[in-house]
Structures are given as C-alpha cells and as structure tokens.
Amino acid sequence: MIESKIASYNKSFPATFVSAKESHLVDVDGNRFLDFFTGAGTVNYGHNNSLIKRALITYLEEDGIMHSMDMDTWAKLDLLTALDEIILKPRQLDYKVQLCAPSGANAVEAGLKLARKVKQRNHIIAFTRSFHGMTQGALEVTANKYYKSTFTASSGQVSFFPYENYLDGCDALQLLRQMLCDEVSGIELPAAIILETVQADGGVHVASTRFLQGLRLLCDELDILMIVDDIQVGNGRTGDFFSFERAGIVPDIVTLSKAVGGGMPLALLLFREALDQWKTGEHSGTFRGNNLSFVAASAALRGYWQEELFSNQIKEKGQLIASALSAIEETVRGCGMIFGVELTPERALAVREYCFRHQLILELVGARDHVVKLLPPLTISHEDLDHGLRIFVDALEQSR
Numbered sequence: 001m002i003e004s005k006i007a008s009y010n011k012s013f014p015a016t017f018v019s020a021k022e023s024h025l026v027d028v029d030g031n032r033f034l035d036f037f038t039g040a041g042t043v044n045y046g047h048n049n050s051l052i053k054r055a056l057i058t059y060l061e062e063d064g065i066m067h068s069m070d071m072d073t074w075a076k077l078d079l080l081t082a083l084d085e086i087i088l089k090p091r092q093l094d095y096k097v098q099l100c101a102p103s104g105a106n107a108v109e110a111g112l113k114l115a116r117k118v119k120q121r122n123h124i125i126a127f128t129r130s131f132h133g134m135t136q137g138a139l140e141v142t143a144n145k146y147y148k149s150t151f152t153a154s155s156g157q158v159s160f161f162p163y164e165n166y167l168d169g170c171d172a173l174q175l176l177r178q179m180l181c182d183e184v185s186g187i188e189l190p191a192a193i194i195l196e197t198v199q200a201d202g203g204v205h206v207a208s209t210r211f212l213q214g215l216r217l218l219c220d221e222l223d224i225l226m227i228v229d230d231i232q233v234g235n236g237r238t239g240d241f242f243s244f245e246r247a248g249i250v251p252d253i254v255t256l257s258k259a260v261g262g263g264m265p266l267a268l269l270l271f272r273e274a275l276d277q278w279k280t281g282e283h284s285g286t287f288r289g290n291n292l293s294f295v296a297a298s299a300a301l302r303g304y305w306q307e308e309l310f311s312n313q314i315k316e317k318g319q320l321i322a323s324a325l326s327a328i329e330e331t332v333r334g335c336g337m338i339f340g341v342e343l344t345p346e347r348a349l350a351v352r353e354y355c356f357r358h359q360l361i362l363e364l365v366g367a368r369d370h371v372v373k374l375l376p377p378l379t380i381s382h383e384d385l386d387h388g389l390r391i392f393v394d395a396l397e398q399s400r
C-alpha cells in the first residue's frame, strides 16, 4: 500500500467499507457496522440521508454549478437564506457568515485571525485538553502534545488555562479572572478566549452553564472576544443547534464545520456584525465555494431545523443514553447525544476492539485514548441506539 502510515482510523477499524446507509456502514464482506463514531460528528444526519441525497442528486441532474469560489450562486444564496431564517433569526443572532475553506481548522484559523485583527492584540487564551485542528494557528491553540511532536513554529502568543474541573479544587474561572485582572500576573490581555463548550476529543468534558456564563461576563468586562468552537458539538449534538444555547450566552465568534455540511465538506465562521472588519478577500480558500456542500447543508437545515421536533428528539435520545449508562460503575460524562466513559487506556482499547468485533464502531478520545466516546447519528432509530448501547455495556463487562 502506498498510503503513509500517518493514516489512523483504518488501523482502529480494519475493514474496507463500500457503502453506508443511515446508522450503518457496510464492508466488502457484507458486514453491517453500527456507527457510533459518525466521522467525529460529521454524519449527524446519518449516512446517505435520503433527504440530503435527493437534494444533491436533483442539483447534479440539473447541472447545478459545482465550484464557484465565492461568486454568488443559487446554492450559496439558498444556504445563507436558510441559515439566516431557520437558525440565526429565531435565536436573535445578528451574525455575519464567512465561507471558509472546507475544514474545521480553516474556520479556526479565520476566527483567530479576525479576533487578532479587530482587537489589534496577538495574545489568545485557550484551555487545557482543547482540540481545534491541525493547521498552524489551530494547532497552537490545541493542547495535546502528541500533535505537536513534529517541529511546529509557535508564535508564542497562546496561553493555556485550566478548563473547568481540570484541577481538583481549583475554580478555573476564578483563576482566569485573577490572572487577567491582576497587574502582576504577567499575563497579557488576549484578543480572544477560544473554547469548546464540551471538549469532545479532549475526553468529553462538559462545561457548566456557570462556567460558560462566567467566561462571557469576563470577556465583556475586559473587552476580550469569546470564540466558541462548535465544530464537533454544534449542529445539534448537545440538543440545541448551537452548543452554547444551553447557557443562554452569545459568543462573539463561532466556528462551524463537520455536520453543518450535511456530510459534505463545509466550514463556516459566524461573527457579530460589528466584527466584520475584513478587507475583501483577506482570508480566502479555493474550495470555499463548494456548491454541493451548500446544497447538502441547506437540505439539512430545511429538513431538520424548521421546528422544535428534531431538537426534542435529540434530547430524548440523549436521556435514553444517559439512563442506559446510569447503571455502570465507570465515570460517565456527557450531554445531548455526546457521551464519554472514562477507563484505563488498556480497557478502552479492549472495549473498542470488542465493539468492532460485534460490529459497533466507536472512537477513543482523551489524552491517553482512555475515554470511549459515544457519538451516534442524531437521526438514529431507538432500536439501533438500544442495540449499540447493549453491545457497549457488554464490552464494558467483558473488559472488567
């Protein structure tokens, strides 16, 4: 094989997959795997979601334009309209939308650049266990050393502070406030604080509403921009479209990717109107005009988010997961439809392997790959959800 050894998920899930439908992937031998990984939250609406697939096929059959940089196309305008009318206006969010090159990391890069440009400050605060992507700027605000083992030039302009509950007995919010307000702390005023409201790849750590509201207040008081990276836990994963809705806060800048494209590559940066201080084309990317992604994204928004129903269904399925995991003795964290179960690295590996043998796919996260992350499609049927949870609970028992 000519593929570099850098590839990772083919090692975790050694099969050759040929097709996928809704919550299942099918390999060359016809084995059907239940997917509790969903491309780390990319396939929230299930594989080959019929509604999204139909919209794409129709668009292709009509010779809809595929690539257009950021020229105006029907598909682009339709997505922006859907986003505004279905998501932003009902939530009274006055965000401007920037189309980024289609990876989450590119939206993170754009968000950091914009914050630095607007505030004319270089310093950024990020949190322990954070994961924001693999490009230079995104990596700088990512905490995990594993990804930084290769030589990466650093701007030296990022400080990491403890996320909530990172240090026993330490009030992370109070520590941050003290360090930012105290003249002798040695910490520079940052342009922005970037965070995930639920640290997914960091091990599924859920920030409390107190922490999120406290951060919002601190940012307001000190004129710091709050960037919420909603790439993995936005798009309905926590029950609401945006993960920060549960705390009743409005970030200044929001990154969206993964499921926002309905399974197609798309990354968006949303920011308060007053921050729209870009010069024309100042942050660009060839594939920021991927019209197939726009079509898929619009279909997902129109198909799932016009009513409360989908959000209620996610919350209800989240309760089912929580109750299935309530009986186990291991530490469980999560909210909405993202859950993590903390084990030792050896047990976590054994659980993942057992699940794979029993045709359930799930991912390990956390600093030592010691947390099993459950991330089923948001559209999963009760029956499939129940089936997957049973395999997972059996795997835990077998690994004791």
Ligand SMILES: Cc1ncc(COP(=O)(O)O)c(C=O)c1O
Pocket: 040, 102, 103, 104, 105, 106, 108, 131, 132, 133, 134, 196, 200, 201, 229, 230, 231, 232, 233, 257, 258
């Ligand atoms: C919270 C978060 N931010 C950023 C990224 C980077 O996204 P991408 O891999 O598409 O660059 C990820 C990817 O897993 C993520 O989970």
